[in-house]
Amino acid sequence: MSNSLFDKTTNSLGAAINFRLLRNNVVSSNIANAETPGYKAKKVDFEDALSRAIDINGLNRLKTDNPKQFISGAGEKGEVEPDVYDNPDVNVSNDGNTVDMEKEMSKLAENTILYKAALRLINKKLAALKYVTAEGGR
Amino acid sequence: MDFSKAMAVSSSGLTAQRMRMNTISSNIANINTTRTPEGGPYRRKDVVFEAIPQAKSFGEILTTQPDRNIDRVQVTDVNVDRGAPLVRYEPDHPDANAEGYVAYPNINLMEEMANMIQASRSYEANVSAMQATKDMAMSALQIGQ
Numbered sequence: 001m002s003n004s005l006f007d008k009t010t011n012s013l014g015a016a017i018n019f020r021l022l023r024n025n026v027v028s029s030n031i032a033n034a035e036t037p038g039y040k041a042k043k044v045d046f047e048d049a050l051s052r053a054i055d056i057n058g059l060n061r062l063k064t065d066n067p068k069q070f071i072s073g074a075g076e077k078g079e080v081e082p083d084v085y086d087n088p089d090v091n092v093s094n095d096g097n098t099v100d101m102e103k104e105m106s107k108l109a110e111n112t113i114l115y116k117a118a119l120r121l122i123n124k125k126l127a128a129l130k131y132v133t134a135e136g137g138r
Numbered sequence: 139m140d141f142s143k144a145m146a147v148s149s150s151g152l153t154a155q156r157m158r159m160n161t162i163s164s165n166i167a168n169i170n171t172t173r174t175p176e177g178g179p180y181r182r183k184d185v186v187f188e189a190i191p192q193a194k195s196f197g198e199i200l201t202t203q204p205d206r207n208i209d210r211v212q213v214t215d216v217n218v219d220r221g222a223p224l225v226r227y228e229p230d231h232p233d234a235n236a237e238g239y240v241a242y243p244n245i246n247l248m249e250e251m252a253n254m255i256q257a258s259r260s261y262e263a264n265v266s267a268m269q270a271t272k273d274m275a276m277s278a279l280q281i282g283q
Contacts, residue, residue, distance in 0.1 A: 025144040032151030036187040084207040
């Protein structure tokens with residue numbers, strides 16, 4: 001029942017806002033440590049893993065005899081782990097610090113906007129649900 | 139994973155940059171100071187930043203794996219410049235030595251001004267990060283309304 005009420009989209013939006021919060025925390029940490037000697041800038045990757053897990057078109061689903069054999073592409077958001085690592089695409093400054101302030105600030109702005117976009121989509125979903133539950137019986 | 143972590147990290151950045159600003163102000167104010175309680179001219183001070191894994195409490199440190207990906211910044215040391223002071227020949231100065239030379243702090247005003255600008259820009263960047271976090275938290279509160 002709950003599967004049809006709160007479908008794949010709501011779940012993956014929920015996962016997305018969690019990952020965006022993680023990215024916000026990591027970017028904040030990079031900005032706070034922009035002057036710390038030897039600090040290595042961190043990066044969060046989750047978009048590819050999430051889009052593979054959601055697999056809206058079903059392209060990733062493996063053909064098997066038993067549908068329970070492989071959960072790949074079956075919309076298992078619980079399986080998605082964000083990848084946090086030292087950003088390799090950086091310029092090292094004299095003191096060994098690899099934080100690029102401009103990049104971090106633009107990442108911060110972009111992340112906030114996409115976070116809000118995900119929230120807005122969740123709200124639209126909930127509004128539609130509310131509409132159905134309130135007006136459907138009339 | 140919560141908002142308070144990002145807030146704490148950003149505020150640690152604010153504190154660190156403010157402390158840096160304090161030492162820079164002290165350096166600029168004392169650029170001509172020839173007398174200190176320790177004796178001799180004023181020595182230039184510089185903060186040392188260190189990245190420390192963000193953890194709320196002692197209990198959290200004991201019970202959970204520290205999150206190596208989110209570090210706050212902390213001023214762990216204030217480095218005092220032990221280099222030779224600038225010496226000028228001023229025989230009438232009360233702090234002049236027997237040969238008539240006065241030891242002045244070895245402080246470069248231009249360097250301090252550049253550091254000051256860098257510190258205030260970093261402070262602003264941390265304020266922006268905190269603003270963005272607050273923005274996200276406030277919009278998360280609007281879910282379902």
